[in-house]
Amino acid sequence: MASFSIPLSGLTAAQSQLTAVSNNLANLNTDGYKDQTVSFSDIFAQASESNGAGDPIQTGSGVNVAANDYNFTEGSISSTGVSSNMALSGDGFFVTKDATGQLDYTRAGDFTTNNAGYLTSPSGGLVLGYPAVNGVVNTTAALQPLKVTDVTSPAVATSDFTVSANLQAGTASGTSVTPSSLTVYDSLGQTHELSISYTSAGNNTWNYSVTVPSSDLSSGGTGTTQVASGTLSFNSSGQLTLPSGGNSIAISIPSGGTSGLADGASAMNLSWNLEDASGNPTLTQTAAASGTSATTQNGYSSGSLSSYQVEADGTIQGTFSSGTTLALGQVAVASFANEQGLSNVGSNAFQPTAASGLAVIGVAENGGRGSIVGGSVEGSNVDISTEFAKLIVAQQAYSANAKSVTTFNQVSQATIAMLQ
Structure with a gap:
């Protein structure tokens, strides 16, 4: 019966919104998290009947979830002082590779280093970028994991x-x-x-x-x-x-x-x-x-890596015990034609779909990609006051639809009683 199916669809829609809001609030402090918003569309049954004016008679049949969109606006950037951390200011995604070789894309730059000295995401994915040879970055080379510890600079003869x-x-x-x-x-x-x-x-x-x-x-x-x-x-x-x-x-x-x-x-x-x-x-x-x-x-001896920092264009500049400063590599940044088409695979990571288009990978501050802020992380862009407002609206929608179900149930019971 439509009397029950319509409010039931409303209950389901309200529940979806409550779930999204709860998820947003739960990730209020998750680095790089992007706020989710549920959009709804109505359902109607188009009949062949028309009124006296010839207008079609269309009866609504409820509501369904039309989309669950991400808000990719930039979150607040906070300094951490940790060299391996980085935040994207502007468009783009960091590129990581998991143990199976799958490429993931993320805005969360709370990176650390593993025991081999490579930059990794909290889930263990290797941060990818362009390699450097003797301090010269090759942006035409294939993406490689970026090593930032246990690095030795080669000696360079004076010329x-x-x-x-x-x-x-x-x-x-x-x-x-x-x-x-x-x-x-x-x-x-x-x-x-x-x-x-x-x-x-x-x-x-x-x-x-x-x-x-x-x-x-x-x-x-x-x-x-x-x-x-x-x-x-x-x-x-x-x-x-x-x-x-x-x-x-x-x-x-x-x-x-x-x-x-x-x-x-x-x-x-x-x-x-x-x-x-x-x-x-x-x-x-x-x-x-x-x-x-x-x-x-212009010569110098070999030396061990003392420290490093990430520049705005993603170049990782290492300072060595010999006093020299050389590039260790350059962090890759990906962009997509349609960010809303990305598929969330968890752990703050996304993967491309046919809707998003393939990743266009390059470097920061180029091709419309944002800049990188070293020693910092981008926080969640969830606004707590907005989410509480959504929570109240969703709760009221759920209560209203539940009341409709109760009312229709009372009407049905009264009708059955009349027939007895």
């Missing part, structure tokens, strides 16, 4: 160095001044002390000699071994006249007939840059006292 120094004008010919010295690194990360001595040759010219300790070479010995030499010329204003070959001097260690480095590293091919980044000569000849003000070089 360029710069010396900022002044050579005192008027120094007597044949007089040597305080040499410049700096530490450089070979391919194994071993340090070598490079020394550059300067001897006045008069007439605004200086002879230089570059040496390394003889013990650093396979030939061994005491003292130092010369690996380069030449002449530096200055104009009347004390500015360096660059060599005809360009703005740098090539130096090889070892050089000449010396066979190699004592530690077995590859030969070092250095470029002594005579200009800074702005194109200004780094060597001058003025009346000021001779001296070296600064040296720079």
Whole structure:
């Protein structure tokens, strides 16, 4: 009987809404949780009858649940200070892979690390991203789990160095001044002390000699071994006249007939840059006292990972004991044509369906994807006051439909009594 089926459908609909509200309130403190809203549609039976005006007579037959939608608006972002945590500000989903190889998509960035040093979700899924080799991220490579502990940076041999120094004008010919010295690194990360001595040759010219300790070479010995030499010329204003070959001097260690480095590293091919980044000569000849003000070089030894942080574009920057900072990888972010079409598989994870479309995976701050906030998590976007309002409405709807059932039951009992 319609008298009973209609309010029963109302009871079922109200129960669905109560269930959704209860679930929202239960996940009020769940990181990355998205509020659910139940939508309803009416049911009607279209009859072939019509009234005197020719309008069809349509009788309502109740209500059903039309949709259970997610509110994907951003929740509040809170700082945790935990390096492995991250939050998405804007559109997108983190990409994780479970033990079966299934890809899941989540907004919950309360990640930790497993005993192998990889970023994982609380349910154990591996956080995926793009790998980095020697600090360079390859965004064209296949997605891989991201490792953030027990990482060692490779040694990088010095290839360029710069010396900022002044050579005192008027120094007597044949007089040597305080040499410049700096530490450089070979391919194994071993340090070598490079020394550059300067001897006045008069007439605004200086002879230089570059040496390394003889013990650093396979030939061994005491003292130092010369690996380069030449002449530096200055104009009347004390500015360096660059060599005809360009703005740098090539130096090889070892050089000449010396066979190699004592530690077995590859030969070092250095470029002594005579200009800074702005194109200004780094060597001058003025009346000021001779001296070296600064040296720079681009090599470093190997080191163990000391700390890391996640940048806004998802790049994980690691700081190593050697003092270097290198990218460990870049967190992948996925977007979908229709987020409402995603299927909730639990544990704050979603999977694509035909309605959502396939995941478009890239990096943060690109292709409409949001940015990543490192050391933070996105909270639930459930609004407690809104949910309590929904709870009251759903309870009243349930009570009203229950009252209808009771009323129809009383009418039925009275009708049966009349027939007796």
